[in-house]
Amino acid sequence: MRRRPLLAAVAAGVAATLAVVPVVAADPEAALVNEELVVAQVDASGLPVEATLYSRLVARDFPVGQVRDPSSTTEVTYIDRRGAPATDGDAVLVDIGGNGQTSVTTRATFDKPLPVALHAEYQQGPKIVAPDDVPDAQGQLRIIYTVTNTTASEQTIRYRDASGRWTVEKQPVFAPFVGTMVATLPKGLTLLEAPKAVRNTTEQGRTQLQWNLVLYPPIGDFQQSVQMLVSGDPLEVPGLQMQVIPVQSEQSPQLGFSTDLLASSVKGSAELADGLVQLDKSAVALAQGAGDLSSGLRQLGQGTSVLSTQVNNQLVPGSRQLADGADKLAEGQSEAAKGTGKLAKGQQDAADGAESAYDGAKSLEQGAAQLSDGLLSLYDGLQELLKPTALPSARDSSDQLAQAVLRLRDVIGEPTDPTVAFPPTQASSLLQALRATQRTSGLTAAGAAKVTGTLKDIAKELADLAALSAQAATLAGSAEAQTALVYQQACVDAVVLTPAQCAALQQATTDAGLARQQAVDVGLGVGQQAARTGAQALAVGVIATSLQAITAALVAIDTGLTQVSLALVSGSTQTPGVYEGLQALTDGLSATIDGLVVLSNGTAESAGGAQEITAATGDLTDGLGELADGAEQLADGADDLATGSADLAEGGRALADGTAAQAQGTAALGGALNDVNSGVNDAAGGAEQLADGADQLQQQGTSDALAGVIKASKQPAFAKAYLAATQARAEDALPYGAPEGAVGRVAYVYTMPGSGDSRSSTGTLAGWGLLAVIAAAAGAVAWRRLHPVAATTEGSHPELVEAENVTVAPQPATTPPDDDWPFRP
Numbered sequence: 152m153r154r155r156p157l158l159a160a161v162a163a164g165v166a167a168t169l170a171v172v173p174v175v176a177a178d179p180e181a182a183l184v185n186e187e188l189v190v191a192q193v194d195a196s197g198l199p200v201e202a203t204l205y206s207r208l209v210a211r212d213f214p215v216g217q218v219r220d221p222s223s224t225t226e227v228t229y230i231d232r233r234g235a236p237a238t239d240g241d242a243v244l245v246d247i248g249g250n251g252q253t254s255v256t257t258r259a260t261f262d263k264p265l266p267v268a269l270h271a272e273y274q275q276g277p278k279i280v281a282p283d284d285v286p287d288a289q290g291q292l293r294i295i296y297t298v299t300n301t302t303a304s305e306q307t308i309r310y311r312d313a314s315g316r317w318t319v320e321k322q323p324v325f326a327p328f329v330g331t332m333v334a335t336l337p338k339g340l341t342l343l344e345a346p347k348a349v350r351n352t353t354e355q356g357r358t359q360l361q362w363n364l365v366l367y368p369p370i371g372d373f374q375q376s377v378q379m380l381v382s383g384d385p386l387e388v389p390g391l392q393m394q395v396i397p398v399q400s401e402q403s404p405q406l407g408f409s410t411d412l413l414a415s416s417v418k419g420s421a422e423l424a425d426g427l428v429q430l431d432k433s434a435v436a437l438a439q440g441a442g443d444l445s446s447g448l449r450q451l452g453q454g455t456s457v458l459s460t461q462v463n464n465q466l467v468p469g470s471r472q473l474a475d476g477a478d479k480l481a482e483g484q485s486e487a488a489k490g491t492g493k494l495a496k497g498q499q500d501a502a503d504g505a506e507s508a509y510d511g512a513k514s515l516e517q518g519a520a521q522l523s524d525g526l527l528s529l530y531d532g533l534q535e536l537l538k539p540t541a542l543p544s545a546r547d548s549s550d551q552l553a554q555a556v557l558r559l560r561d562v563i564g565e566p567t568d569p570t571v572a573f574p575p576t577q578a579s580s581l582l583q584a585l586r587a588t589q590r591t592s593g594l595t596a597a598g599a600a601k602v603t604g605t606l607k608d609i610a611k612e613l614a615d616l617a618a619l620s621a622q623a624a625t626l627a628g629s630a631e632a633q634t635a636l637v638y639q640q641a642c643v644d645a646v647v648l649t650p651a652q653c654a655a656l657q658q659a660t661t662d663a664g665l666a667r668q669q670a671v672d673v674g675l676g677v678g679q680q681a682a683r684t685g686a687q688a689l690a691v692g693v694i695a696t697s698l699q700a701i702t703a704a705l706v707a708i709d710t711g712l713t714q715v716s717l718a719l720v721s722g723s724t725q726t727p728g729v730y731e732g733l734q735a736l737t738d739g740l741s742a743t744i745d746g747l748v749v750l751s752n753g754t755a756e757s758a759g760g761a762q763e764i765t766a767a768t769g770d771l772t773d774g775l776g777e778l779a780d781g782a783e784q785l786a787d788g789a790d791d792l793a794t795g796s797a798d799l800a801e802g803g804r805a806l807a808d809g810t811a812a813q814a815q816g817t818a819a820l821g822g823a824l825n826d827v828n829s830g831v832n833d834a835a836g837g838a839e840q841l842a843d844g845a846d847q848l849q850q851q852g853t854s855d856a857l858a859g860v861i862k863a864s865k866q867p868a869f870a871k872a873y874l875a876a877t878q879a880r881a882e883d884a885l886p887y888g889a890p891e892g893a894v895g896r897v898a899y900v901y902t903m904p905g906s907g908d909s910r911s912s913t914g915t916l917a918g919w920g921l922l923a924v925i926a927a928a929a930g931a932v933a934w935r936r937l938h939p940v941a942a943t944t945e946g947s948h949p950e951l952v953e954a955e956n957v958t959v960a961p962q963p964a965t966t967p968p969d970d971d972w973p974f975r976p
Contacts, residue, residue: 183893184209185220187885189261191901195282195388197269197296202261205230207254208247208890215248220257221887227259241887263886267328267366267395269901270297273388277612279680282388286906289384291343296334297687298393300366300373302326302883310872313864324876325367326884330395330899332362332377337387337905345379364395367877369870372694376602390905396898397884431854433552437736438845440545444536445838451532452831458525459824466518467821470814473511477810480504481803488793488800502783508806509775515813516768522820523761526754529827533751537744546740553733560719560730563712582712589705596698603695606688613681620674627667634660708863715859729856732848736841743837750830757823764816771809778802 186209191202206222224238236257237244245255273280274293285292303323311317336342336358342350348360360379365371381389483500536542564580573591575584638660642653721728727735781795882895889895 181894182211182213183218183890185885185889185893185895187222187887187895187897189265189886189897189899191261191265191899193269193901193903195271195285195903197271197903199265202265204259204261204886205256206243206259207256208245208893209252209254210247210249211252212250213248213253215246217244217246218890218893219243220245220890222257223259223262223887225260225262227257230256230258261886264301265899265901266300266302266326266884266886267330267393267899267901268299268301269393269903270299271295271391271903272297274609277609278616279609279613279677279684281676285386285388288386290386291380291382292386293378293380294334294389295376295378296332296391297374297376298332298364298366300325300328302328302880303373304880304883306876308869308872308876310865310868312861312868314861316861318865318869322873322876324873324880325373326880327370327398327877328364328366328395328884329371329398330364330366330393332364332391332393334360334379335390335392335905336360336381337383337389337907339385339387340381340383340389343380343382345377347377348379364393366395369873374690374694387906390908391901391903393901394898395901396896397881399878399881433548435845437545437549437848438842441838441842441845444542445835445842447536448831448835448838451529452828452835454525455529455824455828455831458522459821459828462518462522462817462824463821466515466522467814467817469511469514469518470810470817473508473515474807474810474814476504476508476511477803477807480508481800481807483803485800485803488797502779505775505779505781509772509779512768512772512775516765516772519761519765519768523758523765526758526761530751530754530758533747533754536747537751542740542744542747546737546744549733549737549740553730553737556719556728556730556733560716563716563719565716566713582709582716585705585709585712589702589709592698592705593702596695596702599691599695599698603688603692606684606691610681610685610688613677613684617674617678617681620670620677624667624670624674627663627670631660631663631667634663704866708866711859711863715856715863718856718859729848732844736844736848739837739841739844743834743841746830746834750827750834753823754827757820757827760816761820764813767809767813771806774802774806 186207188205188207189202190205192200194200204223206220208218208220219239219242221242224241224243227238227243228235231254243257243259245257247253247255271282272295273282273285274295275288275290280288280292302325304325305321306324307319308322308324309317309319335353338357340358342358342360345360348362351359351361353359362377364375366373366375379389483504562581564582566582568580568583571579571583571587573587575587579587634656638653638656641648642656646653648656718728720730722731724731778799781799885895885897
């Protein structure tokens with residue numbers, strides 16, 4: 152009987168709301184939209200009393216016809232027209248369509264469990280006060296509201312770390328509900344405290360408190376509790392209204408930011424791993440190239456050693472013999488010039504000496520030519536090493552690798568980076584973002600642990616109170632039996648008391664029985680409440696443990712990233728990191744190149760000297776040939792004997808001086824070749840050390856850093872996959888589903904009347920307004936899709952979206968151990 156005026160008020164409110172929001176109700180991308188509003192009336196403890204479903208279909212330029220709308224069919228009626236629609240099983244059949252926008256709205260009893268549960272508890276000190284007893288109490292009253300998302304469904308979560316390895320595990324996933332809770336205090340109550348509430352005052356001068364709710368992990372929690380402390384004489388129950396909706400990432404800035412942040416983290420980990428893989432491969436290639444360089448220098452050393460042996464063992468002794476022969480030739484020609492008596496014999500000795508000198512000069516010319524060719528080959532080999540694609544290229548690559556490592560360290564951050572607030576900005580390093588999250592989770596864990604201790608104390612006090620109630624019931628039962636026995640003996644068996652005394656005695660028996668029953672009822676109620684409080688303490692304890700595990704895991708990740716940062720750039724020469732090792736490698740290659748330039752210049756100068764020796768010995772050979780011819784002509788004329796002998800003596804002395812100088816130059820050449828051989832061997836040893844350093848860099852630097860990055864990439868990859876699974880569950884929040892081809896939205900409104908309040912349509916109006924806001928947001932998103940930005944601003948980068956259905960090389964799926972992830976909802 153009381154519901155008729157309420158339904159009339161609701162119908163009027165819905166009709167008024169429909170007149171305000173029809174334009175934004177439809178999605179620009181959908182011809183048919185189904186908006187559902189569930190209005191639940193709850194009692195002062197939060198238990199549902201009744202729930203009503205309002206279903207609205209909005210069509211735009213839709214063909215006229217009948218649409219099957221999945222809905223409750225219990226007590227279904229029209230809101231915007233007379234009568235009731237036809238039903239078909241678990242759906243109602245409505246007529247809709249035509250040019251422009253058309254709509255139809257129905258109302259029915261909601262016959263499904265609510266997806267979000269509400270519980271209200273009232274405390275005075277350690278005592279739990281029943282909602283009906285609140286108006287009879289006075290003083291201070293603590294009110295605790297607990298909201299629980301009950302849509303958990305176990306699903307399989309697949310995610311891939313930076314190395315491309317897939318991990319598969321099962322986790323409970325919740326529909327992504329968010330909303331607000333608004334409590335309105337009666338004028339007789341004074342607010343003492345309301346943690347985390349936004350306070351304002353209504354037009355009637357009443358205090359309102361609002362809490363925001365995020366009821367799904369990892370952005371929020373599937374269960375949230377808020378509380379307030381009030382005082383009054385007498386006390387009253389505040390009125391409460393709660394609105395919750397399932398939300399998508401494009402409708403929630405917080406969820407969109409978290410999704411983008413996790414996607415960027417996963418992408419950055421993959422790019423960092425790719426960079427480290429390339430760095431690891433480059434270190435291996437550098438070690439192999441340095442080994443090849445060392446082998447080539449060893450072979451060059453062997454060649455210079457052979458050449459040095461030939462010059463010192465053959466060319467130098469031959470040059471000395473030539474010098475001795477020339478000296479003897481000069482002495483013979485001098486003797487020949489002293490007298491003509493020895494003309495024949497001296498002429499013959501001169502001819503023989505000239506022939507020998509000619510042969511020696513010929514051998515000297517050939518040795519000098521071989522020396523020149525060997526030095527030119529050595530020069531060409533050194534020039535190959537100094538080409539831009541050889542050692543200079545290796546030095547430049549090492550320097551580029553060092554700069555890449557420095558950039559990687561800047562992305563990860565340094566242990567000494569300053570602290571930033573939560574949430575971190577895009578300019579924050581990974582270490583700064585991680586430490587901001589770590590501080591937030593640590594504070595939450597401490598609060599949950601404190602609440603757990605308080606609930607345990609309350610549960611103990613309630614258990615003690617239940618025991619005292621049982622004792623009181625026993626004493627009251629005993630008093631009832633004794634009073635009944637006295638009445639039987641004094642008023643029935645033998646009448647010794649007056650009728651008034653017997654009536655008083657009989658009333659005492661009745662009062663004792665009522666006292667006993669009340670004590671039993673109180674003991675039972677207090678015992679049940681003690682059990683519920685204990686269960687709540689356990690639940691909050693589990694939450695505290697989970698938050699502590701999250702904090703511990705964040706500390707471990709912080710340690711890992713710190714080690715990676717120090718491994719990349721240590722800033723110390725005593726314990727060098729990857730960057731310092733590459734810098735030392737670059738300096739070593741630069742020094743090697745400088746040494747090879749000096750060696751190349753010396754080789755070029757030596758080759759030039761050898762060519763000059765070759766030309767001089769050619770001239771010497773020609774001169775000795777002419778000398779032999781002249782010696783033969785001495786026999787033909789005696790007139791020219793004196794002059795020729797004098798000239799020959801001078802030429803012999805000059806020849807002796809020239810051959811002595813040539814012998815000294817050849818000996819110096821042998822010593823220079825020994826120095827060249829020693830320098831080549833030193834360069835080969837340096838190349839071997841370079842190969843060892845590059846191999847150590849790969850084994851102890853790049854490979855360890857790559858393993859650390861892969862391990863640190865698992866947590867954001869899991870959180871990103873979990874959020875994607877949560878978003879997929881947003882469609883499940885529609886209680887009955889949308890008509891075929893329609894876009895569906897739903898809002899749930901819970902109304903708890905305060906002391907002396909009557910039920911009204913306020914919650915329904917607020918719910919339709921909430922749906923209007925959702926529809927407007929969806930319209931804005933759709934308009935953005937239909938009108939994309941033509942170009943990005945300078946310096947911006949388009950967002951990269953990871954494809955869900957990409958064919959990749961099969962990787963073995965692994966299941967992480969229980970302690971591998973801090974997030975276990």
